[in-house]
Amino acid sequence: MKKAIFKAIPLLVIAAFIGILVFSVDGLISIEMMKAIDAVTSQNKVAFGEHIKGLLFLAIFLVPTTLLLAYLKGKYKKKAIVSAKRYYMEQIFDKEINQFQSENTAMYISTLTNDVSNIEMNYIDGLYEVVINTMNFIVGIIVIAYVSPIALVVGLVLGLLGTVISVVMGKPLQKHQEHRSEFYKDYTSYIKEFLSAFHIIKSNNLNDKVRKDFFNKSEAIQEKGYLIDRIVSYISATQNFMMMTMMYGLLAFSVFMAIKGNLTLGGVILIVNNMEKIMFPLMQISEWLPKIQSSKGIFKRIDNLLIKAVEHVETVEIDAINEAIGFEDVSFSYDVQEVLSHTNFNFEKGKKYLVIGPSGGGKSTVLKLMRKYFNPTEGKIRLDHYNLKDVFKEDYFLQLANIEQQVFIFEDTLLNNLCLYKEYSAEEIELAIIKAGLTDFVEGHPQGLERMLYDNGKNISGGEKSRIAIARGLLQHAKVIILDEAFASLDSAIAKNIEKTILDLDEVMVVNVSHVIFEETKAYYDEIYMIKNKNVYAMS
Numbered sequence: 309m310k311k312a313i314f315k316a317i318p319l320l321v322i323a324a325f326i327g328i329l330v331f332s333v334d335g336l337i338s339i340e341m342m343k344a345i346d347a348v349t350s351q352n353k354v355a356f357g358e359h360i361k362g363l364l365f366l367a368i369f370l371v372p373t374t375l376l377l378a379y380l381k382g383k384y385k386k387k388a389i390v391s392a393k394r395y396y397m398e399q400i401f402d403k404e405i406n407q408f409q410s411e412n413t414a415m416y417i418s419t420l421t422n423d424v425s426n427i428e429m430n431y432i433d434g435l436y437e438v439v440i441n442t443m444n445f446i447v448g449i450i451v452i453a454y455v456s457p458i459a460l461v462v463g464l465v466l467g468l469l470g471t472v473i474s475v476v477m478g479k480p481l482q483k484h485q486e487h488r489s490e491f492y493k494d495y496t497s498y499i500k501e502f503l504s505a506f507h508i509i510k511s512n513n514l515n516d517k518v519r520k521d522f523f524n525k526s527e528a529i530q531e532k533g534y535l536i537d538r539i540v541s542y543i544s545a546t547q548n549f550m551m552m553t554m555m556y557g558l559l560a561f562s563v564f565m566a567i568k569g570n571l572t573l574g575g576v577i578l579i580v581n582n583m584e585k586i587m588f589p590l591m592q593i594s595e596w597l598p599k600i601q602s603s604k605g606i607f608k609r610i611d612n613l614l615i616k617a618v619e620h621v622e623t624v625e626i627d628a629i630n631e632a633i634g635f636e637d638v639s640f641s642y643d644v645q646e647v648l649s650h651t652n653f654n655f656e657k658g659k660k661y662l663v664i665g666p667s668g669g670g671k672s673t674v675l676k677l678m679r680k681y682f683n684p685t686e687g688k689i690r691l692d693h694y695n696l697k698d699v700f701k702e703d704y705f706l707q708l709a710n711i712e713q714q715v716f717i718f719e720d721t722l723l724n725n726l727c728l729y730k731e732y733s734a735e736e737i738e739l740a741i742i743k744a745g746l747t748d749f750v751e752g753h754p755q756g757l758e759r760m761l762y763d764n765g766k767n768i769s770g771g772e773k774s775r776i777a778i779a780r781g782l783l784q785h786a787k788v789i790i791l792d793e794a795f796a797s798l799d800s801a802i803a804k805n806i807e808k809t810i811l812d813l814d815e816v817m818v819v820n821v822s823h824v825i826f827e828e829t830k831a832y833y834d835e836i837y838m839i840k841n842k843n844v845y846a847m848s
C-alpha cells in the first residue's frame with residue numbers, strides 16, 4: 309500500500325521546494341529586521357528606511373507563496389489518500405471469489421475505516437509534516453549560522469539528540485497501534501454480527517449477553533487508546549524538556565556572545581526570533597516520526613490481508629460456448645471432506661438440466677465448480693475442447709447468468725437493479741419484466757421502474773427479489789443460465805410460469821438446482837441429474 313501512497317511523492321517534493329522558498333523569505337525578513345535594528349542602534353536613518361522597505365516587500369511576497377504551500381498540502385493529501393484507497397479496492401477485486409468468500413468481510417470493513425484513517429492521520433500527514441518542518445529547520449539553522457556559525461553547531465547537535473530520543477521512545481507505539489488495529493477488527497466483526505442478528509438477539513432474550521460482550525470489547529479498545537495516549541504524552545513531555553533546554557541554552561549562548569562583543573543587538577534578537585523557527589519544526593519532527601513509525605505494523609496487516617492466493621494462470625480466450633461443459637473424472641474436496649469422487653457428466657449447449665439430490669449432497673458445489681469459484685481437486689472440467697481452468701474468467705462469465713436464492717439488491721432504482729448498470733433497450737427491459745412476472749410489481753407503484761429499493765431490498769418481498777434476479781438473468785442474454793434454488797421463495801403458480809419461460813429459451817443451456825420440482829414442468833428438461841454419494845447419476 310505504501311507504493312500507492314508514494315504516487316503522491318512528486319507533489320510532496322514540489323511542496324518541499326515551495327516550503328524552502330517560504331521559509332527562506334521568512335528568514336530574509338528576520339535578517340532585514342536584524343539589520344533595521346542595528347541601523348537604529350547606529351542611528352543610520354537611510355539604512356533603516358532601506359531595510360524596512362526590503363522587509364515589507366518580502367512580507368508581501370510571503371502571502372502568495374504561503375497560500376501555494378497550503379494548496380499543495382491539500383493536493384498531496386488528497387492524491388495520497390485516493391491512491392491508497394484505489395489500490396485497496398483494486399487488490400480486493402483482484403482476489404478470487406472463493407478466497408474472498410472464505411474470509412471474514414469485517415476485516416475489510418475495519419481496515420478500510422480504522423486502519424486507512426490511521427494511516428491518513430499518522431503516515432500521510434506525518435510525511436508532509438516531517439518534510440516541511442525539516443525544510444523549516446534547515447532554513448532556520450542557516451539563518452542563525454549567518455550571524456553565528458557556532459550557534460549552528462549547537463542547534464544541530466541538540467536537534468539530532470531530540471530526534472533520536474523521539475524515535476527510540478516511539479518504538480513501543482508501533483506494537484500498541486498494531487494491537488489496537490486487531491481489536492478494531494474483532495470489534496467491527498462483532499458489530500456486524502449483532503446488527504445482522506438483531507431480531508434473533510431480541511426474540512431470544514440475548515440482550516444482556518450482547519450488552520456485556522459489547523461493553524468488554526469497547527472497554528478493551530478504549531484501554532488500548534488510553535495506553536497509546538499515555539505513551540504519546542511521555543514522548544511529548546520529553547520533547548518539551550529537550551526544546552526548553554535547547555531554547556535556553558541557545559539564548560544563554562547568544563547573550564554570552566553579545567557580552568563578548570561577537571554579536572550585535574540585532575543578532576541576539578535574530579537568534580531569539582529564529583529559535584522558535586528551529587524549535588517548533590524540531591518539536592513537530594520528533595512528534596511525527598514516532599507516528600510514522602507506528603504505521604509500519606498497520607501497513608503490514610493491510611498488505612497481508614491483500615495477498616492474493618496463488619492461482620492458475622488463464623490463457624484461453626472464448627467468445628461463445630459451442631458444444632458443452634463436461635465434468636471428466638472430477639473429484640473435489642473441501643479441506644479433508646471429499647464431496648465429489650471421479651464423477652462424469654455433461655451439460656450440452658442449449659439443453660435444459662434439473663439437478664436434484666439430498667441436502668449436503670454436493671449440488672451447490674457442482675455449481676461452484678461450474679462457475680469457476682474452485683477448480684477440481686482431480687480430473688477436469690471441459691469447456692468445448694478447452695480445460696475450463698485455462699479459460700479467462702472475464703470471457704467465461706459473460707456467457708453465464710446466475711440466478712440465486714440470495715439476491716443482492718443495490719440501494720438504487722428498480723431499473724438500475726434490473727439492468728445492473730448496463731444499457732438495454734426499452735423493449736428488452738419490458739420483455740424481461742413480463743417473462744419474470746414483474747409486470748404487476750412495476751405497474752403497481754406510482755414511480756414504476758424509478759422506484760427506489762433500499763438496504764438490500766428491505767422494502768420488497770423475497771419473491772420480488774427472486775423475480776428481479778430472474779429478470780437480470782434474462783436481460784443478460786447469457787447462453788447458460790444457472791438457477792440455484794431460485795424458485796424457493798415464489799408461490800408455485802408464479803414459479804411454474806417463470807420456470808416454463810426459462811425452459812422455452814432457445815439455444816440457452818439451463819442448469820436448475822432445485823428442491824422445488826413440478827410434475828408439469830419436469831418433462832421440459834432434457835436430463836435430470838441426481839447428486840448423491842459423491843457422484844452424479846443421470847435419471848433417464
Ligand SMILES: Nc1ncnc2c1ncn2[C@@H]1O[C@H](COP(=O)(O)OP(=O)(O)OP(=O)(O)O)[C@@H](O)[C@H]1O
Binds near residue numbers: 666
Ligand atoms: N466452503 C465449504 N467449506 C467446507 N465444507 C463445505 C463448504 N461448502 C460446503 N461444504 C460441505 O460440502 C458438502 C456439500 O455441500 P453443498 O453445499 O454442495 O451441498 P448441497 O447439495 O448444495 O446442499 P443443500 O441442498 O443443503 O444446499 C456439505 O457436507 C457441506 O457441509
